[in-house]
Amino acid sequence: MSANPARVSNENTAVPNDLESWWMPFTANRQFKANPRLLVGAKDMHYTTHDGRQVIDGSAGLWCVNAGHCRKPIVEAIQKQAAEMDFAPTFQMGHPKAFEFASRLAHLAPGDLNHVFFANSGSEAVDTALKIAIAYHRARGEGARTRLIGRERGYHGVGFGGISVGGIVSNRKVFGPLLAGVDHLPHTHSLKDMAFSKGQPDWGTHLADDLERIVTLHDASTIAAVIVEPVAGSTGVLIPPKGYLQKLRQICDKHGILLIFDEVITGFGRTGAAFGAETFGVIPDMMTTAKGLTNAAVPAAAVFTRKHVHDAFMSGPENMIELFHGYTYSAHALACAAGIATLDLYRDEGIFENAKALAPYWEDAVHSLKGVKNVIDLRNIGIMAGIEMAPREDGAGKRGYEVFVKAYEKGLMARLTGDTIALSPPLILTRKHIDDIFGILKDAIQSVN
Numbered sequence: 001m002s003a004n005p006a007r008v009s010n011e012n013t014a015v016p017n018d019l020e021s022w023w024m025p026f027t028a029n030r031q032f033k034a035n036p037r038l039l040v041g042a043k044d045m046h047y048t049t050h051d052g053r054q055v056i057d058g059s060a061g062l063w064c065v066n067a068g069h070c071r072k073p074i075v076e077a078i079q080k081q082a083a084e085m086d087f088a089p090t091f092q093m094g095h096p097k098a099f100e101f102a103s104r105l106a107h108l109a110p111g112d113l114n115h116v117f118f119a120n121s122g123s124e125a126v127d128t129a130l131k132i133a134i135a136y137h138r139a140r141g142e143g144a145r146t147r148l149i150g151r152e153r154g155y156h157g158v159g160f161g162g163i164s165v166g167g168i169v170s171n172r173k174v175f176g177p178l179l180a181g182v183d184h185l186p187h188t189h190s191l192k193d194m195a196f197s198k199g200q201p202d203w204g205t206h207l208a209d210d211l212e213r214i215v216t217l218h219d220a221s222t223i224a225a226v227i228v229e230p231v232a233g234s235t236g237v238l239i240p241p242k243g244y245l246q247k248l249r250q251i252c253d254k255h256g257i258l259l260i261f262d263e264v265i266t267g268f269g270r271t272g273a274a275f276g277a278e279t280f281g282v283i284p285d286m287m288t289t290a291k292g293l294t295n296a297a298v299p300a301a302a303v304f305t306r307k308h309v310h311d312a313f314m315s316g317p318e319n320m321i322e323l324f325h326g327y328t329y330s331a332h333a334l335a336c337a338a339g340i341a342t343l344d345l346y347r348d349e350g351i352f353e354n355a356k357a358l359a360p361y362w363e364d365a366v367h368s369l370k371g372v373k374n375v376i377d378l379r380n381i382g383i384m385a386g387i388e389m390a391p392r393e394d395g396a397g398k399r400g401y402e403v404f405v406k407a408y409e410k411g412l413m414a415r416l417t418g419d420t421i422a423l424s425p426p427l428i429l430t431r432k433h434i435d436d437i438f439g440i441l442k443d444a445i446q447s448v449n
């Protein structure tokens with residue numbers, strides 16, 4: 001074997017012999033390549049690793065494989081579509097499955113979120129929604145409303161729009177001045193006031209009032225939209241305080257500001273209903289989704305808009321393009337086929353209902369880790385959880401990383417953010433899977449200093 005740890009022999013193994021070429025996303029490339037973790041197969045609740053182990057998928061891939069892996073109806077729909085029509089342009093052209101998928105989605109969405117704009121990733125969905133918000137106000141004669149309000153610890157993907165409204169310092173600090181005219185609400189996490197809350201914390205509703213301060217500072221006439229994740233996923237599963245999202249809705253309504261929910265993680269059953277908007281009883285003006293939209297089998301994203309947002313664009317000469325925006329792969333034929341098959345599976349197998357029914361058992365399992373060494377907070381909603389551990393003196397994130405690696409070695413794939421382990425398994429799980437996930441995780445936490 002070469003002295004270079006990034007070069008691993010592939011004799012009698014599935015590990016490629018050159019790990020050098022692929023510059024991996026959101027990865028400590030040198031650390032990873034010295035000790036790679038490769039996945040080579042997946043079925044339902046499990047991955048197969050390159051060394052032949054079965055690992056339970058505690059994170060639904062990246063919060064996306066909600067119906068479980070390699071589901072036959074989705075696989076077959078993709079295969080059929082690829083053979084029938086691989087690609088069709090969607091600029092001044094269309095194809096039947098795009099219309100079918102959009103109308104199925106519109107029926108699934110709450111309230112009058114009944115128009116759908118397709119993109120390919122959560123990041124693109126976010127940029128699309130932000131652009132629609134600004135153009136919406138202009139279409140109504142309020143062109144000065146261009147300011148966008150995000151939130152600290154928010155994650156909205158990695159486009160310039162998303163990182164501008166996002167609130168994760170490492171995703172922002174090396175990329176220059178970002179979008180102009182952006183402000184941020186405070187995040188809603190306080191260990192002191194809400195540690196070990198079950199479901200929505202009682203404390204923190206007042207944090208929504210900060211939007212009034214921002215409105216006073218900039219004047220409502222300059223503000224286009226507020227964007228938040230109903231549950232902040234990527235920064236460690238931060239559950240919204242009771243009444244917080246309602247308050248944001250009220251303040252936005254009062255000042256004519258659009259409210260955008262980024263439901264890229266919370267969409268498609270994760271919180272125990274089709275969308276977080278339903279779980280929390282707040283209808284935003286727009287909703288960004290991706291991930292579970294196609295069960296992640298084909299990359300796709302969808303921005304849902306309420307009727308009044310869509311209709312604001314439908315004036316002027318009918319030969320005019322109403323929105324100068326779109327992607328070559330918007331409503332890709334394979335994505336639409338996969339998406340329709342995914343929606344069928346969600347409905348036919350009652351997958352969101354399964355998530356809702358198991359949520360209390362999940363909550364008990366999460367909170368059974370109270371008292372385990374180094375655990376300083378446990379957070380849950382639907383079938384998602386954050387397990388926060390105290391940072392170690394040798395550096396923030398080091399304990400979390402060791403737990404993550406130990407868990408993987410013991411048979412559980414989880415997500416890691418700093419010293420928080422995030423869990424969001426496929427929603428086809430059973431009580432036995434929940435027991436397995438928390439059994440392995442507890443062992444892993446206990447085995448790390």
Ligand SMILES: Cc1ncc(COP(=O)(O)O)c(C=O)c1O
Nearest residue numbers: 121122123155156157262264265
């Ligand atoms: C809330 C939220 N928005 C946007 C994104 C970005 O999605 P993508 O990675 O598909 O661009 C993510 C990804 O995790 C997300 O969690």
